[in-house]
């Protein structure tokens with residue numbers, strides 16, 4: 001057994017208390033062996049003046065969309081997708097997705113994220129990037145049937161199932177998968193009826209966008225006479241292992257349905273604010289017992305992949321939505337970005353305790369904007385930033401030490417991403 005010790009810091013424990021302690025990790029098993037005093041390991045990470053937290057879990061992303069960061073801003077969802085994003089995505093090559101994913105993973109490692117869920121195209125490229133970068137991920141191919149004939153639609157859904165089956169358990173178990181219909185309005189009901197049962201047979205969860213905008217809710221109510229999540233339940237898409245992104249426009253019956261079914265909701269506050277989609281009823285969901293997690297969505301609607309930024313946004317907009325300053329508290333937000341997301345997307349991570357996965361981030365708290373130290377949970381929710389993350393560890397492996405990423409060549413990834421993004425935009429303009 002080889003060990004790693006993270007020494008001299010304070011540790012955020014699973015009950016959200018903070019203890020002065022070292023963390024000893026079994027690097028081979030990728031688990032926490034002990035949290036205590038004077039723990040020496042074969043390798044050491046200095047955590048003095050720092051807070052050791054569970055690695056952050058980004059519950060909903062399109063990681064390769066980093067190539068489209070700043071490409072199309074200041075539009076609502078429907079026109080942003082149809083006028084700008086989908087035409088650009090039609091020109092993406094597998095190599096573009098690879099470099100966009102590497103750029104996103106670089107950003108995740110540098111901001112303390114160790115696990116994420118992702119829906120996109122060219123998933124084998126994303127899986128290869130995840131394997132190389134060393135993170136943990138639940139990946140899936142996004143299905144859109146509305147613009148396809150029947151043969152194309154069924155082929156797209158089949159691809160999603162095949163990818164989910166083939167890649168589950170990849171990268172030494174760090175990759176898991178899901179069947180991912182894009183949304184309840186962009187995938188026809190007949191395809192959901194045919195393929196969701198096949199996802200159950202394959203033993204993979206279902207992940208999709210739901211109730212993101214009012215424009216997405218109304219057509220379902222008009223066409224099917226029920227709210228979108230009642231429609232999703234009819235299609236068998238509200239199982240405990242399933243999780244939806246957004247859940248902005250939910251009525252009370254849908255919140256109750258989510259709580260009853262145990263289906264997770266990934267709140268994406270920055271994307272919801274930027275696209276002016278609305279304010280999700282997060283406090284109501286928490287009170288009802290819904291499994292809520294936190295996600296950035298893609299970098300084209302955020303425009304970064306920092307979960308620390310997302311945490312602050314979640315707390316701020318959560319209070320505004322509830323018209324209550326005590327709503328979506330610092331503690332609640334820190335849970336959302338760690339164990340909340342992990343539970344919603346079905347990964348056994350997000351807590352620091354003996355036997356848990358050794359996925360963690362070490363955050364420098366001796367900084368002007370993190371002084372004084374009345375409450376470090378408050379600092380995580382409201383004041384810490386990506387640049388404060390010193391070290392990132394996933395599955396017992398050091399991915400970033402003293403802000404140097406060890407698994408990806410930062411300069412090379414940035415250069416290749418700039419080149420690919422420029423060439424992509426040129427192709428779209430032709």
Ligand SMILES: CSC[C@H]1O[C@@H](n2cnc3c(O)ncnc32)[C@H](O)[C@@H]1O
Nearest residue numbers: 062085119120121142143182209298
């Ligand atoms: C079919 S792969 C995923 C698909 O989703 C698009 N997307 C990015 N952000 C959002 C969002 O907020 N709502 C809905 N769809 C979104 C992405 O561009 C891909 O086309």
Ligand SMILES: [Zn+2]
Nearest residue numbers: 209245297298
């Ligand atoms: Zn999304």
